[in-house]
Amino acid sequence: xxxxxxxxTKTYGDFVALDNVSVDLxxxxxxxxxxxxxxxxxxxxxxxxxxxxxxTGQVNIEGTxxxxxxxxxxxxxxxxxxxxAFKHMSVAKNIAFGLEIRKRSKDEIAQRVDELLELVxxxxxxxxxxxxxxxxxxxxxxLARALAVEPTVLLLDEPFGALDAKVRKELREWLRRLHDExxxxxxxxxxxxxxxxxxxxxxxxxxxxxxEQIGTPDELxxxxxxxxxxxxxxxxxxxxxxxxxxxxIEVFTHPGIAGSLPARIVRELRVGFEVRLTVELLDAxxxxxxxxxxxxxxxxLGLRDGIDVWLSPTHGAVPSMGxxx
Amino acid sequence: xxVLIPLAAVLITAADGGWGAFWDTVTSVQTASALRxxxxxxxxxxxxNVVMGTALAWVLVRDRFFGKRALDVVIxxxxxxxxxxxxxxxxxxxxxxxPINVNVANTRTAVFLAIAFVTxxxxxxxxxxxxxxxxxxxxxxxxxxxxTRLTTFRRVILPALVPAIAAGAALSFARAISEYGSxxxxxxxxxxRTEVASVRMLSYLENGDQAGAASVAAILLxxxxxxxxxxxLLQRRMARRGE
Numbered sequence: 001x002x003x004x005x006x007x008x009t010k011t012y013g014d015f016v017a018l019d020n021v022s023v024d025l026x027x028x029x030x031x032x033x034x035x036x037x038x039x040x041x042x043x044x045x046x047x048x049x050x051x052x053x054x055x056t057g058q059v060n061i062e063g064t065x066x067x068x069x070x071x072x073x074x075x076x077x078x079x080x081x082x083x084x085a086f087k088h089m090s091v092a093k094n095i096a097f098g099l100e101i102r103k104r105s106k107d108e109i110a111q112r113v114d115e116l117l118e119l120v121x122x123x124x125x126x127x128x129x130x131x132x133x134x135x136x137x138x139x140x141x142x143l144a145r146a147l148a149v150e151p152t153v154l155l156l157d158e159p160f161g162a163l164d165a166k167v168r169k170e171l172r173e174w175l176r177r178l179h180d181e182x183x184x185x186x187x188x189x190x191x192x193x194x195x196x197x198x199x200x201x202x203x204x205x206x207x208x209x210x211x212e213q214i215g216t217p218d219e220l221x222x223x224x225x226x227x228x229x230x231x232x233x234x235x236x237x238x239x240x241x242x243x244x245x246x247x248x249i250e251v252f253t254h255p256g257i258a259g260s261l262p263a264r265i266v267r268e269l270r271v272g273f274e275v276r277l278t279v280e281l282l283d284a285x286x287x288x289x290x291x292x293x294x295x296x297x298x299x300x301l302g303l304r305d306g307i308d309v310w311l312s313p314t315h316g317a318v319p320s321m322g323x324x325x
Numbered sequence: 326x327x328v329l330i331p332l333a334a335v336l337i338t339a340a341d342g343g344w345g346a347f348w349d350t351v352t353s354v355q356t357a358s359a360l361r362x363x364x365x366x367x368x369x370x371x372x373x374n375v376v377m378g379t380a381l382a383w384v385l386v387r388d389r390f391f392g393k394r395a396l397d398v399v400i401x402x403x404x405x406x407x408x409x410x411x412x413x414x415x416x417x418x419x420x421x422x423x424p425i426n427v428n429v430a431n432t433r434t435a436v437f438l439a440i441a442f443v444t445x446x447x448x449x450x451x452x453x454x455x456x457x458x459x460x461x462x463x464x465x466x467x468x469x470x471x472x473t474r475l476t477t478f479r480r481v482i483l484p485a486l487v488p489a490i491a492a493g494a495a496l497s498f499a500r501a502i503s504e505y506g507s508x509x510x511x512x513x514x515x516x517x518r519t520e521v522a523s524v525r526m527l528s529y530l531e532n533g534d535q536a537g538a539a540s541v542a543a544i545l546l547x548x549x550x551x552x553x554x555x556x557x558l559l560q561r562r563m564a565r566r567g568e
Contacts, residue, residue, distance in 0.1 A: 051465050071468045084466040088484045097480075098470035142466075149470060 002026045003048060003153055003185065008057035010043055017043040018054070019209040025187055025202075027062065030179045032200035033189045036232070040209040041189045045155050048187070049076045062152050062185075077146030077184075081158040083138040085130035091141050092117065092126040098149035116144040119178070136167040143175075147182065156188035160195065168192075172199050193233045197221065205229050237290040244313055246276070246292040252310040253301050260310040263289065268305060270295070277303060279311065332546065338539035350540040355516050356525055360541065362436065363522040364548055367501035370440045371552075374497045375490055378448025385449070386456045400450070403443045408506025415439055416510045431513030436521060439508035440501045447500065448493030455489040484563060491560040495553045502545050 003025040010018040018040045025031045033041040046052035048059055050071035058067045066074055086094050092113050099109045117123045120140040122133075130138055139159060146154060159175070160168040176199050179186050190196050196203050197217040205212040205220065205228075213225040224230035227243055236243040239261070252260060266288070267278035275298045277291045291311065293303065303309065339347055350356060384390075385397055403411060417423075419438060420430045429435045459482065467477040505523040512519040522541055529537035 049469055051469070071465070072471050072473065074469070076469055078466065078469040080462040080466060082460065082462060084460060084462040086463065086467075086481055097467070097472070101471040101476065145466075145470070 002062070003187070004058075004060040005044070005048065006058045006060070008044065008047060008054045008059070010040075010047065010052070010054050016209045018047070021057070021206075021209070021211055023204055023211060023214065025185065025204075027185050028183055029201040030176070030186045030188070030199060032196035032203045033187060033206055034193060034196040034203050034232070035191065035206035035212075037191055039207045041191075041206045042157055044206065045157055045187060045189050048153070049078050049155050050074045051078070075149065075152045077149065077151035077154040079139070079142050079146050079154070079156040079159050081161045083130070083135075083142050083162075085138055085142065087130055090127050090129060091122055091133070094130065094141055095144045095148050097145060102149065112148060116148055119147075119181075120144040134167075135163045136171055139163065139171065140174075143178075147184070151184065154184050154186045156186070158189050158191070161190075168195070175199060197233070205232065207232070235290065235292075238287070239289060239311070239313070246290045247274075248314045249289070249291045250312050250314050251277070251279075251291055251293060251297070251301065251303065252312065253303075253307070255310050257310060257312050260312040262308065263311050264308050265303060265305055268298075268303070275303070279309065281311075282308075335539050335542050335546065338536060339543040341536040341539070346536065347540045347543075350529075350537045351544055355520070356537075356541060358517045359520045359522050359525040360544055362433065362520070363502050363545075366433070366436050366440055366521075367498050370437065370444055370501050371494050371498045373441065374444055374448045375494050378445070378493060378497075379452055379486065379490055381449045382452040382456055385453060400446050404446050408443060408504070409510075411443055411507040412439065412510040415442060415507060420511060430511055431515060431519060433512075433519055435511040435513070436508050436519055439511055440504050443504060443507050444497040444500050447497040448490060451489045451493035451496070452486055455486055459485060487560050487563045491556045495556050498552050498556075499549050502549060 005025075006022045008018050008021045009016070021040070021044060023044075033044060035041045043052060047054050048061070050066070050069055050073075054067070058065070060066060061074060061076070071078075086097065089097070095113050095116050096109050099112060104112075113126075114123075117126055120143060122137060122140060122144070125133060125137065125141075130141065133141065139162075143156075143159075156175075160171050163171065172195050175188075188199075197220075200217060202214065202216055203220050204214050207228055213220060213229045215223075220229060221233055224233065227236075230236055230243050235246050237246050237249070238244075239249070255262065262282045263279045264282060265277050266280050269276045269278075273295055274292050275295055277293065277298075279289045279291055281287045281289065289311065293301075297303070351360065381400070385393065385400075406414070415435075415438060416430070418425065419427050419435065421428055429438065463481060464477050467481050468474075472480065503523060504521070505527075508521060509524060512521070514520045514524045522545055526538040526541045529535070529541065
């Protein structure tokens with residue numbers, strides 16, 4: 001049992017949003033659809049919810065053939081980037097909406113709304129209007145509203161995209177804890193690789209309408225399938241036609257290490273605890289390489305502009321095996 | 326003050342001849358009938374405008390069809406025309422020399438048509454921008470929570486539109502009870518049949534009875550006030566019901 005998407009293609013005129021995409025999103029997990037804007041990840045999520053229909057292909061939700069079901073019949077909870085709050089209704093009424101549609105009894109609705117308000121820490125805001133809440137609170141309300149109908153799957157479309165960095169970080173930790181508590185199959189779309197790496201059980205990397213790789217955060221980070229995945233998940237630098245992480249390159253102030261490359265530091269930029277060095281190889285092509293070292297390493301080795309160094313990939317560093325970008 | 330001083334002046338003039346004279350004026354057969362006709366037609370037209378205006382705004386915002394831009398401009402024509410020109414247009418179209426063979430001159434239908442024509446834009450123009458600003462994802466959220474399109478319209482869209490519709494209705498009603506130019510030609514101004522309040526006021530003035538004219542004005546003022554307050558109450562109740 002899971003969400004099964006098979007051979008989905010979706011085009012808008014000449015633009016191919018999804019190109020024959022198949023993916024299996026396992027039950028009970030928190031899955032991230034990760035990729036750059038316009039890559040097709042939101043379209044895929046909206047097709048699962050029934051808000052968009054695919055040109056070809058099937059959607060199966062927990063064993064129910066859903067390809068042609070309208071959104072009302074899919075029992076899917078959907079959370080939008082810009083909250084989509086019912087502005088004229090109080091927080092409690094927003095959360096109760098789906099239950100009222102389902103004609104539940106007044107007592108049952110009141111009890112369920114109370115539980116959900118508790119769950120999303122909005123109990124004292126029950127009678128407020130959405131406009132009187134902060135962005136983070138509004139999104140928690142939207143989440144409670146989606147959870148109220150006990151959806152088979154919970155779909156979140158860039159749920160923290162409209163929030164500022166600090167709230168975003170808080171909310172994604174909270175989402176992880178909430179998921180562990182509620183345990184509903186959850187899929188969220190994000191273009192923020194840090195968010196995906198931190199929160200998700202599994203990540204599906206989508207780019208230009210195709211799936212690049214599916215795997216756990218560790219698998220993706222340690223063994224990226226190609227250069228795109230490698231560069232999307234974090235900073236990279238190119239040596240000898242291979243991509244490395246800038247922190248996976250060791251810097252020596254003396255020659256003699258087998259295979260090390262002579263170079264000269266041309267720029268240094270300190271950001272908090274890390275120092276980003278731009279290094280020029282002393283070969284014919286004068287390639288520029290980015291190397292990240294800690295503040296402590298920089299001090300102990302005396303690394304600064306203009307000095308000569310020797311570079312060697314750290315033992316155990318995994319370069320991407322893809323072609324030159 | 327800009328508003329209140331002239332209003333007070335009208336009421337004072339109306340009270341010139343004392344309560345008895347005021348009462349005699351507004352209950353005289355001809356005046357009472359003009360007031361009834363005016364208020365009645367204005368109410369009917371306003372109700373029609375609420376329905377048609379909302380529907381028109383919906384079509385203009387949500388649908389795509391050939392000539393949409395043209396329709397959007399045409400809606401404003403009744404606004405832009407000097408009312409007497411509108412009257413002339415209506416007389417040529419629905420008068421004795423009607424090219425489409427519809428002659429409603431000197432009937433109450435003429436009053437209705439003229440009022441409907443000049444008040445058409447109000448609800449459309451107040452509702453349209455609100456409808457445009459509505460986020461589509463709110464409707465999608467309602468759909469994914471199980472609401473049908475009708476339920477979504479009734480519980481999510483309509484409550485958002487009600488203040489705008491009410492404002493449009495108030496404008497439309499106010500314009501309707503005060504209309505003169507556009508209906509004066511086609512309606513024939515027959516006493517007790519097609520004579521409206523504004524025409525009645527003019528004839529009081531022509532006979533040198535300013536207090537009489539002011540008495541009619543005072544009634545219109547009270548009616549307008551009642552309707553505006555009524556619409557406001559209705560709007561508040563609708564907004565609460567959506568909660």
